[in-house]
Amino acid sequence: MNGSTGPAERIVVLGFGPVAARFVDDLLPHKLAGTIGLTVIGGEVRPAYNRVLVADVATGRTDAASLSLAEPQELAGAGVDLRLGTSAVRVDRSRRRVLLSDGSELGYDRLVFATGSRPAIPVLRGLDFSPLGDPPLPEGVMALRDLDDAARLARVVRTGGRVVVLGGGILGVEAALAIREAGAVATLVHHGPVPLARALDHDGGRVLAAALADAGIEVVPDVRAVGVRVDGGRFSGLDLEGGRSCPGDALVVSVGVRPRTELAEGCGLVVTGGIRVDERLCADTEERVFAIGDCAAVQGRPPSCLIGPGWTQASWLAGHLARLLLSAPSLPGPAARPGLAEPVPEEAAAVIMLKARGVDLAAAGTVSSGPWDPGTQRVSVWADPGQGRYCKLVTEGGVLTGFIAIGMPRTAAELVLLYERGDDLPADRSSLFRLDDAALPASARVPEDSDVLCRCSGATFGEVQRACDSGCSSVDAVGSACRAGTGCGGCRTVIEEMLASAAEAAPA
Known part of the structure; x- marks a missing residue:
């Protein structure tokens, strides 16, 4: 055994933000089965909540309770040791120990850094600057x-x-x-x-x-x-x-933000724009230490600091650790290596969607080329600045590699599907510019069940439709069923439309 009197595997998570919450949630079945011990260290006194929507709380669009991503009583009932309002101050990798701010120590078999990022504070007269800390800011x-x-x-x-x-x-x-x-x-x-x-x-x-x-x-x-x-x-x-x-x-x-890496750097891990991890999110040579989310630089690439890739990493790592447990539950000596697992999925090209009432915007890919630039790219542009409308398509070999759509929500929805599927554009590209004509059908292309609707959680149109058909009557209910709409909120309008359609189609 590993010397622990508890379960065979002691997993300690440093940080309790949205990414850590997903990781813990996906590990709960193994905690309930008694195969792991799970301790979570959270610096805030509050349990994990969705930071992406903090501005919505400040402006009255939603309340703080709706941002919650974890229920402490539920975690306690599952035997999770949740320590809020404390933080790790040092990691001793040779002894596999973590020293906490309250003076206590924890042993671990696996350590997961989910320390996230801190806001970048610019160098301005009147502000304290600390690239590795959280300096106090003036009131306001x-x-x-x-x-x-x-x-x-x-x-x-x-x-x-x-x-x-x-x-x-x-x-x-x-x-x-x-x-x-x-x-x-x-x-x-x-x-x-x-x-x-x-x-x-x-x-x-x-x-x-x-x-x-x-x-x-x-x-x-x-x-x-x-x-x-x-x-x-x-x-x-x-x-x-x-x-x-x-x-x-x-x-x-x-x-912008900066990854929180000082704790990892202090225990000898490689830091290059984030905690450097391999394609299996491992930060050391023994497969004892991992990093996910905003603090993780996968194969040296700077983290995107988007919630969707962080959630993908969290779910993948939970599954990976479960596979390690199944292969060698007692883990004598060095960590077991049951054979190389498939690497964490590569981060998909981000689609930017502006979440604001009255201003519709979607963009993705590289859009710097112009219609008359030399090269293999083909560029089409349609603009009506007086009406606040602008659309640009950039293709390579007929496939959309970048686009902008402003003030054209139907066109934007169509372009997002084309971009993410890698489909060829129609021969008559002007047909895409005409989609926002109110006299035309709502969309020229019906999303398939396998198309991703929620880019944060990865939930598909099919999963959301099944949730709507099963009796879900609100976006929050759909989120509880399949996690759609629980991230940045950019898909909530589409979910609301699907809920309305399901309600209309339901028998009286």
């Missing part, structure tokens, strides 16, 4: 990464205050739209020439910027922030190059 400055931030921002939003959002990525744009929709004043400040500059071409970015302005958001592009103004201990404005300042009652910093 937040990264909108946890429920405490949501509560602070909610107080400003409820009073119709001014909120400055720093960062023109997808989270910054979504935050600005949600804040404005909730009745507060929103200013979006970003360094690039257009918002979402990494995902859109310049013309698409200009159409999006106009749509944001039409939604009542002040967009301040092509500027660098240089300092934060604090009056009376509270944020009062963001200083920009050239002497300009954006006044506000709150500042939301949305300029």
